[in-house]
Amino acid sequence: MINIALPKGRLGEKAYQLFEKAGYGCPDMMDGSRKLLFENTQKGVCYFWVKPADAAIYVARGAADLGVCGKDVLCEQGLDVYELLDLGIGRCRMAVGAKKDFVDDPNRTLRVATKFPNIARAYYEARGRAIDIIRLSGSIELAPLLNLSDVIVDIVETGATLRENDLAPREWIFDISARLIAGKAAFQFKQASMLPLIQALREGL
Amino acid sequence: MQIDDRILDAQERAVFALRQLFLDSGFQRFRMNKFEPYDLYARHKDFLVSDAVLTFTGTGGRLLALRPDVTLSIVKSYQDEGNLRLQYNENVYRPDPSGGDYQEIMQSGIECLGQVGLQETCQVLTLSAHALRCLDNNWVLTLGHMGILWPVIQRCSLNKAEQAQLMLLVSQKNAGGLKAYAQAQELPRETVAELERLLLLFGDPQEVLTALAESHEGELAYQELRCVYESLHAQDLGPHIRIDFSLGADPAYYDGIVFKGYLDGLAQALLSGGRYDPLMHRLHKRSGGIGFAVYLDQLNNFKQETAS
Numbered sequence: 001m002i003n004i005a006l007p008k009g010r011l012g013e014k015a016y017q018l019f020e021k022a023g024y025g026c027p028d029m030m031d032g033s034r035k036l037l038f039e040n041t042q043k044g045v046c047y048f049w050v051k052p053a054d055a056a057i058y059v060a061r062g063a064a065d066l067g068v069c070g071k072d073v074l075c076e077q078g079l080d081v082y083e084l085l086d087l088g089i090g091r092c093r094m095a096v097g098a099k100k101d102f103v104d105d106p107n108r109t110l111r112v113a114t115k116f117p118n119i120a121r122a123y124y125e126a127r128g129r130a131i132d133i134i135r136l137s138g139s140i141e142l143a144p145l146l147n148l149s150d151v152i153v154d155i156v157e158t159g160a161t162l163r164e165n166d167l168a169p170r171e172w173i174f175d176i177s178a179r180l181i182a183g184k185a186a187f188q189f190k191q192a193s194m195l196p197l198i199q200a201l202r203e204g205l
Numbered sequence: 206m207q208i209d210d211r212i213l214d215a216q217e218r219a220v221f222a223l224r225q226l227f228l229d230s231g232f233q234r235f236r237m238n239k240f241e242p243y244d245l246y247a248r249h250k251d252f253l254v255s256d257a258v259l260t261f262t263g264t265g266g267r268l269l270a271l272r273p274d275v276t277l278s279i280v281k282s283y284q285d286e287g288n289l290r291l292q293y294n295e296n297v298y299r300p301d302p303s304g305g306d307y308q309e310i311m312q313s314g315i316e317c318l319g320q321v322g323l324q325e326t327c328q329v330l331t332l333s334a335h336a337l338r339c340l341d342n343n344w345v346l347t348l349g350h351m352g353i354l355w356p357v358i359q360r361c362s363l364n365k366a367e368q369a370q371l372m373l374l375v376s377q378k379n380a381g382g383l384k385a386y387a388q389a390q391e392l393p394r395e396t397v398a399e400l401e402r403l404l405l406l407f408g409d410p411q412e413v414l415t416a417l418a419e420s421h422e423g424e425l426a427y428q429e430l431r432c433v434y435e436s437l438h439a440q441d442l443g444p445h446i447r448i449d450f451s452l453g454a455d456p457a458y459y460d461g462i463v464f465k466g467y468l469d470g471l472a473q474a475l476l477s478g479g480r481y482d483p484l485m486h487r488l489h490k491r492s493g494g495i496g497f498a499v500y501l502d503q504l505n506n507f508k509q510e511t512a513s
Contacts, residue, residue, distance in 0.1 A: 062471065080473070082451075083378065084378055086381040185469075185471055189467070189469045191447075195408075
């Protein structure tokens with residue numbers, strides 16, 4: 001049996017549709033049931049929904065063999081997993097945003113509000129810029145408006161939220177999409193059953 | 206006094222089983238100091254799993270460290286005095302990868318120093334397979350070879366950081382990321398195609414070796430990998446062996462065969478090893494070296510009964 005961690009929400013539902021299209025569906029997956037585990041014994045797969053930020057942890061810790069996870073979460077957590085496929089869904093970008101009229105003063109430590117402290121730290125470290133990270137859990141766009149931070153490092157999908165709040169993306173850090181990940185140990189033992197699934201997914205993209 | 210071995214936990218039982226196994230194979234016990242001068246680790250940071258080393262000031266004012274690694278200490282003490290076969294069972298101190306504080310990790314392992322030829326390599330690989338087998342019946346030993354992967358990366362004429370980025374993408378089996386990176390860096394198309402091929406070449410050793418024979422048959426690395434597999438296969442260990450070129454290591458320290466061992470039910474590799482001649486040379490030794498370590502801390506979470 002291959003255990004697969006899918007992120008709850010729209011991204012996970014889209015990801016599940018890819019598995020279904022590949023011939024690995026599970027009939028009661030999308031009927032709003034309160035079940036936690038969904039098995040298709042004939043195909044040898046078992047799905048479960050997890051918080052999007054947790055999918056890679058389930059895989060890295062061996063509770064799931066495969067998982068679907070955003071590139072943002074993968075980069076932030078830096079876990080030791082295989083990144084087998086770009087599923088091409090949930091496309092957006094990691095960006096630095098600021099108030100439209102913000103002018104960076106290199107003499108000052110830059111205050112950066114973000115949900116992604118590791119990504120922000122690595123990005124500015126590579127540029128030799130001193131920063132002060134303000135770790136927030138949500139509503140990141142509020143930070144520059146209330147002078148809590150100078151800039152934000154966050155996900156930008158269409159840019160509408162930034163525009164509506166008089167903010168603008170200033171630098172693009174990297175492209176994001178959902179990835180199929182696998183546990184390194186699980187992959188050694190379940191290769192024979194995983195490979196046809198991965199191949200079917202690849203062909204469906 | 207007789208000791209009832211039922212009082213031992215999984216980790217303690219493994220320590221004794223491995224010690225006996227290594228001793229029966231001619232590997233003598235090596236005891237070392239718990240502390241090393243910090244300088245040893247500062248100069249070889251890339252060899253360590255993490256940069257973070259637990260340090261303190263010794264009575265003479267010298268900066269000392271709680272050992273994060275055993276191999277460096279053994280290689281440092283080796284004086285090119287011929288062939289040495291050593292085994293150890295020591296604690297190492299490393300930061301918790303999930304962001305917590307330092308952890309004390311129990312390691313058992315062996316090092317084979319001196320003239321390391323095919324015979325010694327096969328012996329060490331056989332011993333690593335036996336070590337896994339004595340911990341559980343359901344195990345896999347995965348082999349890679351720096352002599353096959355690294356020359357391809359070297360052909361890309363990249364700087365050290367860029368080479369490390371390529372190695373990371375290969376170790377993640379990230380074919381998409383590799384393509385995007387190659388495009389951004391304008392890497393030669395043929396080299397990228399070869400890297401992609403290596404990245405996707407894994408699994409059954411016979412199939413991998415056959416696929417590789419066409420392009421690599423004349424190479425020493427290929428010959429070594431084939432001989433090691435055949436030697437393991439001849440001992441009925443073949444069904445547990447995989448070949449996977451995404452198994453890389455830092456080329457500044459490793460240049461030959463590299464390997465990892467897994468038990469079904471553990472999320473990470475329990476055993477890790479390789480041929481480390483470049484490390485020997487960095488510590489001014491003329492001889493070669495190969496060895497492996499078993500990370501015993503993981504066994505505490507291993508629910509299954511041990512086979513032995």
